[in-house]
Amino acid sequence: MKQGWLDRMLEAVADRGRELLKLEPGSRTAQDPAALCRQLLSGRGEASAMALARALLQLYAGYGNEERLAFFRMLLTDFGPDLDGMQAAMEQYSRTRDQRDLVRLNQAVEPPRQELFRRLNTAPNGTASLVAMRADLLTLQREHPDLGPVDADFKHLLSSWFNRGFLQMRAIDWRSPAHVLEKLINYEAVHAIQGWDDLHRRLMADRRCFAFFHPAMPDEPLIFVEVALVQGISDRVQPLLDPDAPTLDPADADTAVFYSINNTQAGLRGISFGNFLIKQVVTELRSELPALRHFATLSPLPRFASALKGAWSGEDKGLGRERLAAVLARHGESLCAATGSEDAVEAFRRLLEEDPDGHVDLLSEPLTDVALAYLLTPRAGNGLLDPVAWFHLANGARLERINPFSDLSDHGRRTSFGVMVNYLYVPEEVEANHERFLGAGEVVLSKALQRLRRRLDEQRPQAPE
Secondary structure, eight states, rough: OOOHHHHHHHHHHHHHHHHTTTTTTTGGGGGOOOHHHHTTTTTTOHHHHHHHHHHHHHHHHHHHHHHHHHHHHHHHHHHHHHHHHHHHHHHHHHOOOOOOHHHHHHHHSOHHHHHHHHHHHTSTTTTHHHHHHHHHHHHHTTOOOHHHHHHHHHHHHHHHHHGGGOEEEOOOOTSSSSHHHHHHHHHHOOOOOOOOHHHHHHSSSSSEEEEETTBTTHHHHHHHEEEEEESSOOSSSSHOOOOSSSOOGGGGGGGGEEHHHHHHGGGGTTTHHHHHHHHHHHHHHHHTTTOOOEEEOEOOOOTHHHHHHHHTTTOOOOSSSHHHHHOOOOHHHHHHHHHTTHHHHHHHHHHHHHGGGGGGHHHHHHHHHHHHHHOBEEEEEEBBSOOOHHHHHHOOEEEEETTTTOOOOOHHHHHHHEEEEEEEOOOOTTTHHHHHHHHHHHOOOOOHHHHHHHHHHHHOOOOOO
């Protein structure tokens, strides 16, 4: 990462602090993370605190997985809340109901590791180091869920540090710094960028790219969205990605299609600011191009193929085989005739897996029906099966159209059998849709999809009396 004047100044302060502490890189203290943590929390001056924070982060950076696991376990056990002190503070407040005792209770509840993270953040490049550290923690937590309290403290602080008020939206174009453009290529996870020529086309006159940046990580796009300025709502992604596609005059476009949204920092997972980015981009584009009438996405269904494979193998991932059979019932005769099978679910599976391109007309309607059933299926506990649907519907979008055979890339076929979805953002309806979805659980649909949902509801298996 390019080092600015502030980073250089912080490095100089940290160097002075190391001299004052006589903290040599090979010393016993410099190799003892628990000792460094305790020293860092002991309340020394700024220079020494910065030196300790830098030493601890440098020590952690050299760790392998086993050492990282031990480090997080140390944070869990040695720097958790003082339970006895918390109990005493709670009893004191229960007796007095005094606001000063409430402050003491709040202080007792906070684990020391939260203050430790705050002090680590003062090190040069501390914020980026902590974001990377949380990414490691999330990976380890899959097999060690008991580390959850450490992650809860991380998330609590990062949610404040990466509050929308601190984020800066910037347009990225071909004139942007090369190191930022290179990161777009590296971070693009939805539709891979095939080198500089591909990126150049994605940044031409009829394309836009916007990203959020944080002042502590000025060269790191935290999330970015790629936009195509087109005529009509796009139902296929390959024309948008074609590096040889002709360039449209932006003044002739009536639609902005958000075709790729990428969160770039694994350590910020669960800290959502994508909704703010989309809404701000819509505002920006409306101001720049008043002729734009539609703001829509062309979105993937990243777990659709997995849910389908689970359904036809008998492993219910929210869309069970019985439900799938009911959805396919009206297509059963044509599906079975094409395969010689007597089971519509099996016929559907064979056509999708063995020869989808040879049966596009036959599969389009069944795929659309099944995709809608999948998109309307709730996830156990909360939300929807599809995380992208949850994101856009919670942001106030309308589920506008389902597009079979929309993404014919290897990735698109593997993850969603090529199906993509248009979510439509109508600025005047966004807030009402948001309330309907989060308040009443209502998925707002276009008129065409409302009709299809009624048909699917009629096909839903009846519960036994």
